[in-house]
Amino acid sequence: MKVIDTIVLILIIIGAINWGLLGFFQFDLVAAIFGEMSTFSRIIYAIIGICGLYSISFFAKDKF
Template sequence: MKWFDNTALTIVIIGAVNWLLVGIFRFDLVAFLFGNLSWLSRIIYTIVGICGLYLISLYGRMKDMTDVCS
């Protein structure tokens, strides 16, 4: 499951960089590459969102890891 965590984290980081570009430069890289709210860009936004929701579970798993290490 570690590969899935790493993949989800990578996708969320890419999404965060896209939001940084939107916030600073008003440039949406996903919309630029795949079209403004095209079906492909909506799938990418959905995948980033799902990965972000999945990573919420990382908080609980990190707590479990620190309990074992202590």
């Protein structure tokens, strides 16, 4: 599971950087790369959202 955790963490960091760019500069990096709400960009957003949900399990791993 270590590899999956690392991939999830990298995708969460990418998502956080994208949100930071949106907040500070009104620049959507995912939309700039893959197109404004194209099918592929929506898949990217969905994957990052799922990774965010999966990352909740990181809190439980530290306690056991």
